[in-house]
Amino acid sequence: MKKHIIISTSLDLVRIAPEHIIYISSDGNYSTLIQTDGETRMVSFQLGEIADMIESQLGSEGNMFARIGRSLIINLSYVYYINIPKQKLILSDADRFSHTVTASKEALKQVKEFLEKEVK
């Protein structure tokens, strides 16, 4: 059975396949999941806690996700465009969705270098 990420509180539970998460953004003590089906889901966990859940539940398969600074976790599979001077990162499947996020130049540079290593 394919692994899913499960985010559970005493009130509710979110169970989602990792490839359906485009990115997760931080909002203080909460995090918002942006999904490939267009839904957004707010969960009452900090971004660091979400990152820990991904790591503990997916293990090495969690490396499809990267924490970018303090406020973003992105699905590296959907990195479409990086522009360092404009601090722009577009996450897209080049079909149904496209999301633009902002990150620091240094962080984007590291993402770019990481992805460039994939093809070397």
Add this chain to the structure above:
Amino acid sequence: MKDEKDIRDDEIRIIGNTPPEHSSPKDRKVWTMVAVAGVAVALIAILCWVILCRDNELSSDEHLEFEPYVESVASEQEKLQKISREVDPQTRGFCEIRDTMINDIALRIYIPHDAKLLLHVGCMDKEDTTVIYTAQAADVRADNGGIVGAFVLAGEPKAWGLSKTGYCASINGKVTIGVAENSPLFEQATE
């Protein structure tokens, strides 16, 4: 995984990229058992030392004097420094605002006088002059408008769950604020 405080905005971290463990599961089990045994031995040694020390104290010829224990609830309250100003009891309720610094951090403290703490769900009426101070009592979910955490209004639970360890309660006129892993206030508020 380091917590949020340790990651900077110009840093990235690939999740799940922890280095593989070299030891076999069997080796790890053995070392775990050794560590647990070591901790147990250390605890027993400390316990024995404490008991021996206590025995030595009791067998000493020194005359021990014990001061009588006095309930000091009032003195505890006196130790709390009052920061609000003195107010005539006849004065109509109002909210005092005090700006101060604690450890070089500027704080604005709102101190209601002659007021009662009430919970309210929904938007407040800005024209209501009986209200002297309002503050957000709970987080509201942006996706479905539900209340995050446990919330009781006039003895009736409106939301359940535990999102944070902080709490605030007004039960029969007594206001309690604190932080605790487990608090009986939810049950008390619904009795």
